[in-house]
Each structure stands twice: as C-alpha cells, then as structure tokens.
Amino acid sequence: MQIYADNAATTALSPKVLEAMTPYLTEVFGNPSSLYRIGAKAKDAVEAARAEIAELIGAKNANEIYFTSGGSEADNWAIKGVCKMLKLKGKNHIITTRFEHHAVLHVCEGLAKEGFEVTYLDVYENGIVKPEDVKSAIKDTTALVTVMYANNEIGTIQPIAEIGRICREAGVLFHTDAVQAMGNVPINVEEECIDLLSLTGHKFHGPKGCGALYVRRGVRIANLIDGGAQERSKRAGTENVAGIVGLAKALELAVSTMDERRERLTKMRNRLIDGLLNIEKSRLNGDRDSRLPGNVNMCFEGIEGESLLLKLDLAGVSASSGSACTSGSLDPSHVLLSLGLPHEIAHGSLRLSFSDDNTEEEIDYLLKVIPETVSYLRSFSPLWDKIKSE
C-alpha cells in the first residue's frame, strides 16, 4: 500500500485544477500586460481569479489581493513591507510567536538586526497563543502583530478573530500566515479584523509557485519586488497566469467542500490519534480540539524521527517529522521545543497530514505499520532501554 500522508508539506494537484489551468499553459499564452486579444484574455483570467479569491476570503475588494510566488514571498512582503513604512513613523516593534514558520521567524530575526525589537509570544503546552498576551505585548512602538492562523507542524488553530480585534482596537496592524489553514477552516478577513494574510495554492491541491497576499485597503506597504507595473505597481513580474487560475480554482473547490472534508478528516484523525496513543510512551503534540482536521503530530519516546520516517517510507508511507523545510537540519523542531518538550523527546516526532485523497483503509494500515515500526526501532534503541528501566 502506498500512502501519501504529508499534505501539510504539499498536496497533489487536483485534476479539475489542472483542467482549469491547461488553456493558460497552451493557447492563451499571452502576457496580461499586452493589448492584443490573447493578452487581454490572460488579463481577464487573472482578474477573475482575483475577484474569486477576494470573495472566498471575505475581502471587500478584489484589489486587496496581490498575487505572489507563494507563502514565503507573501510572508516576507507583508512583514518587511509594513515594517519599512512604519519605521519612518518611529514604530520598531514586532510581536510574533515562537513557533511561526521560518518565512516569518527569519524575517523577524533579520529586522531585529536592523534595529527592530521582536517579542516572541509563548504558545504554551497546547500550542495556542493567548490573546491577552498579545494585548499586554502591544506598546506605542508596535508596528505589526504577526501570528499564524494554524501551525504547520502541529496544526493548532490560533484565536485569530480575538487577536484581530485586540489589534484593531489598539490601532496596530495584524498579519496572519494562513498557509496551512486556508481551505481547511472558514476564514473571513473582514470579520476577523485581519489586515494582511498570506496564502499559497499548493496546500489545497493547487499548483506550486503561486500564492497571494491580502492587504486591506488603506494599509501602506513598501514593495518587495520592484520592476514593471503588474499588480498595480506593487509586485513586479509577469503574472503566473496559469498558476493564478489554478490557485483560484483550487480555493473555490476547497472552500465549497470544506464542511464535509472537516467532518470526515476529523473522524479519521481522531481514530488515528487514539490508536497511536495506545503505543507506550507516546504523546500527541498540540491541542487536540483546536486543530486542523487533517493533522496528527505525535512523539514516540526512545526513537528518532528520521529513522522512523525512512522505515515508514520503506513500508510505503510518506510522512514527515516536523517541517519538510528543515529536514536538512539536525536540530529538533523549533515548534516542538516551543511547547516545552525536551530535546530527546522532540527528536522522535512524526507528522501525518491528510487531505481529501486519504481513506479509512489507509488509517487502518497506518494503525498497523506505525506501532510495528516504533517497536522495531525501540528493539535496538539504547535510549529505550534506559527509559524502560527508569
């Protein structure tokens, strides 16, 4: 059996999305900035996608959507662009969390070197930020609050609407990296008082290399990429027309099927969590309820995450230990460490993330193969010997 259980890393392109994209990879190849019909047709497609995405996330105006190369660019742009403008007004303080994606954390670290003060909020044992912590961290110099909608490793969903209200009342801009949450939980930028929001298509069966940044009208943001007049001179570069069409189609499909998917995946997820918790010395990372429907993140003491992944790969299971972006690194996940887990336990983590493509039969197989693999690796782990004898 072959199981793809790493949908938080990326998802398979939906055939319907590919079908929507194909004309823009073939006959409608024109540059949207060109005046002739084949260019105008491409331009129309880009604008229709913009309007569609604006509607799907509850934005008032299509012009509040800017297309980017993906989530990392959107995060970089949002934070750097806003901070650059507000620095001129003497604002040099950013509030974020310890367990953001590196596309946010590394940007904040870079700004710290330029003189910004960064407050990293605690995410506690359950992986959820406390809105009152945001409130008490805000001060006169605060330029931006950036808190992810749902964590990419442990799937915990943050109280975004509450944080948004606090920021709005304090007159501070609020950005959220919604890359993992988009298409999986209902999001409305107006109702949730979100000023800037990052999203990317490949997490919900769209193509890679295309995302968007929502920027509420009136928010001043410096450019990240200068050049031509695309995206109302805010983001240069010939538009990824097929990608943009695919992004809008994928989001439309994800939002229209969200309720059924949530129900089905939540059931599957809970069955898997309960089964895996039967393994001795195992734990679930992150809050069980305020959690993305398709996310399971567990630690198994006495074994190391990479060997678990490799062994599962040999058994046909594609999973992840923490974030794929950091698999070249040997340090345990900063997300798990932010929950207060000791290094030796954080080393033994496994993330499984599911989508519409996964089935109950696959969960049955995982419930057989994961416990077997864990006990195999423990059978020759000197650390497990020590844990058992304690």
Add this chain to the structure above:
Amino acid sequence: MAYSEKVMDHFANPRNVGEIPDADGIGEVGNSKCGDIMRMYIKVEGNVITDCKFKTFGCGAAIATSSMATELIKGKTIDEALKLTNKAVMEALDGLPPVKVHCSVLAEQAIKAALSDYYTRLGVDPTPIVGVIKECDHDHGCGCDL
C-alpha cells in the same frame, strides 16, 4: 539530502543488531539530547574481535554507520579495529551527506569506547592504547563535529 544505496541497505537491513550478553567490552557514545546514542558490544578472543553487535538510537545514518562499523571490525585484530577511521566507514557506505558525517565519527568513537572498556576490565589503562574518547558536548542539535 539523499542517502546512498549502501546506506539505505544497511539502514533497512542492519547487520549485527542486538546485544552480546557476555561481552568483553561495551562502549556507548553520544547522548539523547543530540539525537543519537550508539552502544557497541565486542567479544574478544586472543587479539581478535570475534563478535560485535550494536544498539543505536538515532537517524538513518547513525543506524547504517553502526551496522557498517560492526562489519568492518568483526574478525579483525584489535590493532586493525583501532585503525578504523570514520572516513573508512563513510567510504564503505559510498559516502554520507555532509550533515551526517558526525554519525561516522560516532561509530569510530563507539568502537574505541568498547575497546577502552575491554582494556579497563583487564585492568589495563586504555588511554595510551585507545586514546581519549571524544564526547559530544554541544547543547543544540547534533550538527557539530565531535
């Protein structure tokens, strides 16, 4: 980061896994904080390592280097085993990704630690023969050189 076929073979089918109940020397290196611990068991007859087994907590490379190291010293004399370098372990595995080189160092050290224990049990000071076993003393992940 990709592993060679040899590494994957030794990871998927590790040789000499387990314990030797009546071992003549046991060496353990690494620590759980860094994400890898290797424990080597050796059986010595005369001057020859007649048996060698390992138990490892760690990544794919840690398991594969442990397995390869046991193969490389089994049946060899103590002198030959002491000359085994991490480089030789790596070469036998057709190379390791740069971030995993330290696993081969750990394997070399684990063998030295087992031999050190062997001499200690005999009442012989191991340091002049085996040298100093380097211990991992960093406090972040395990991306360092030992």
